[in-house]
Amino acid sequence: MTNPFYDPYVVLTKVYSDGAHLKIALAETPLEELHRARTVKTVYGVLEHDGYLSLCIRTFCEKTPKSAVRIVLKIALYHLIFLEKPRYMVTDTAVDLLKKLGKGGAAGFANAFLRRFEISAVHLPAGDEGLSVESNFPLFAIKTLRERYGSRAEDIVRAKSRGVSVRFVRNMEN
Numbered sequence: 001m002t003n004p005f006y007d008p009y010v011v012l013t014k015v016y017s018d019g020a021h022l023k024i025a026l027a028e029t030p031l032e033e034l035h036r037a038r039t040v041k042t043v044y045g046v047l048e049h050d051g052y053l054s055l056c057i058r059t060f061c062e063k064t065p066k067s068a069v070r071i072v073l074k075i076a077l078y079h080l081i082f083l084e085k086p087r088y089m090v091t092d093t094a095v096d097l098l099k100k101l102g103k104g105g106a107a108g109f110a111n112a113f114l115r116r117f118e119i120s121a122v123h124l125p126a127g128d129e130g131l132s133v134e135s136n137f138p139l140f141a142i143k144t145l146r147e148r149y150g151s152r153a154e155d156i157v158r159a160k161s162r163g164v165s166v167r168f169v170r171n172m173e174n
Helices: 006-016 022-028 033-048 050-060 067-081 087-100 104-116 127-135 139-158
Strands: none
Touching: 006 022, 006 033, 006 067, 006 087, 022 033, 033 050, 033 067, 050 067, 050 127, 067 087, 067 104, 087 104, 127 139
16 A cells, blocks of 8 residues: 555645646546545645645744645644544654655654644634635635625635635736
């Protein structure tokens, strides 16, 4: 059996580093068929909670880790926080993957990070920034909703999507 974080790592690297669209990255990546559902769940979960996972990393890291390490940490944190997998399993799997990727120097860092990570130490920022992190909505979109809808903006952001997806493209001229 391969490392359960490897396939999600490959797909998320295409999305984060190469700017690939998720469905295309999933379609073009040869996934271990037996664990396709787990991979898809992990990838979607990491992207859905990206803002919060990034906050978790920022809370426990003085410097931002390099892209490969950051992606592995996001996968590990997703499994730890949202899938409630045992810490020892998540830590061992993340460290093993980093070693297989040739990032042995970062393996010790990831080991220490995941062993000392405590969700109770992660605090959401106040106001719109906290809402942005919690909902994974871009801050500029929340500010735009506040301008247009006032106090209803938070209800709009927290509303269930019912299968509707939104892609935010920021107009850089404004």
